[in-house]
Amino acid sequence: MARQQTRSKVHDAVLALAREKRVGNITMEGIAARAGVSKQTLYRTWSSTGAILFDALLARSANEDGAVVVPDSGNLASDLQTLATATIAELTDPTQEPLLRAVTADMQSDDALATQFRELLLGPQLRGIANRLRQGNVPDPDGTAELFVGPIFHRWLLRTRPFESEWVTAHVARIVRSVSAHG
Amino acid sequence: MARQQTRSKVHDAVLALAREKRVGNITMEGIAARAGVSKQTLYRTWSSTGAILFDALLARSANEDGAVVVPDSGNLASDLQTLATATIAELTDPTQEPLLRAVTADMQSDDALATQFRELLLGPQLRGIANRLRQGNVPDPDGTAELFVGPIFHRWLLRTRPFESEWVTAHVARIVRSVSAHG
DNA sequence: GCGCTAACTGGACGCACCGTCTCGTTTGAT
DNA sequence: ATCAAACGAGACGGTGCGTCCAGTTAGCGC
Secondary structure (H helix, E strand, C coil), rough: CCCHHHHHHHHHHHHHHHCCCCCCHHHHHHHHHHHCHHHHHHHHCCCCCCHHHHHHHHHHHHHCCCCEEEEEEECCHHHHHHHHHHHHHHHCCCCCCCHHHHHHHHHHHHHHHHHHHHHHHEEEEHHHHHHHHHHCCCCCCCHHHHHHHHHHHHHHCCCCCCCCHCCCCCCCHHHHHHCCCCC | CHHHHHHHHHHHHHHHHHHCCCCCHHHHHHHHHHCCCCCCHHHHHCHHHHHHHHHHHHHHCCCCCCCCCCCCCHHHHHHHHHHHHHHHHHCCCCCCCCHHHHHHHCCCHHHHHHHHHHHHHHHHHHHHHHHHHHHHCCCCCHHHHHHHHHHHHHHHHCCCCCHHHHHHHHHHHHHHHHHHHHH
């Protein structure tokens, strides 16, 4: 496989490119030129620009803990509020947002990429939230985790509305209300 | 603008292409050839393949009522169940799914397309659901509509899991429970 | 240190599409 | 019949694709 130094050069290049131009027109040739690497080297390890972007994203969330940690203070409402705010901050972070959008776009037509994204990033996130809920004795933790995360991603992916802070508060309140209602 | 006959030829061509090949490699030149139309004609009316796909999708949902109608039988639970099933059927319909995925993918980097999609398809859908909820005296109809739709799209867009029928039932139950809980 | 293998650079290849342009033709309303 | 708008056909330079080749480093075993 690729040497570590090569990997880093490619990651740096792709992150730099993502910052300065539309992600849509990031190309293999562009990355190769920017990283000072031959196209051959890129194709040896990655099959598409989407794969490179994802790899860069993954390396980033592995090194500096870019991954959102689920808080557990005992207070469910304030923990969910913190979590929602942190998630939204990550989704709208100027350096991450274009990468995440590009990868989710590629996912729509690339099954392998979709599987990786699901298993390495989304799955752990959902399981982390579900575990926090389970620890708080919330019934149906998996379903509730989806209920919590779903509307946030709906807004982000379909770009229906920006994240007003009042909406975030109301959303958290809805989740809390739904779990405290036990018929 | 384009004549109606031209529009139809282009729509037919793009739908045919979407059926037989990966949506990702639908091209302007391919559409032009298939529709028996010059590239000039395409560029005169549409700016990208994404725009053409969206236009075809819109025409489709305008003609034959492909649009999901919000049911109103008086029974909230069964109406939501019907609505969820219909929405999922539309999202996973073999002829629509690739188109929808292609458009949502393009949306991620095309603001104009995102705006159109939001205002012409997603907005009306959300408003329709919210109105049904409002009519049923559900408090916070807008928020609840997002709570209902969010997790469905989350599964579909991020392809976390298929739509098991038990999940749909459970999801509807969660929504119903959340609205009947008034603190 | 020597040598072998895997990873690399640099560049060339044919090909598909891009987006724009020109020119001549058809269409349909007045 | 007239005339402008919409159209078909096809050529243009340009860009990125994915693959191939030949020659060059880098690192690990002995």
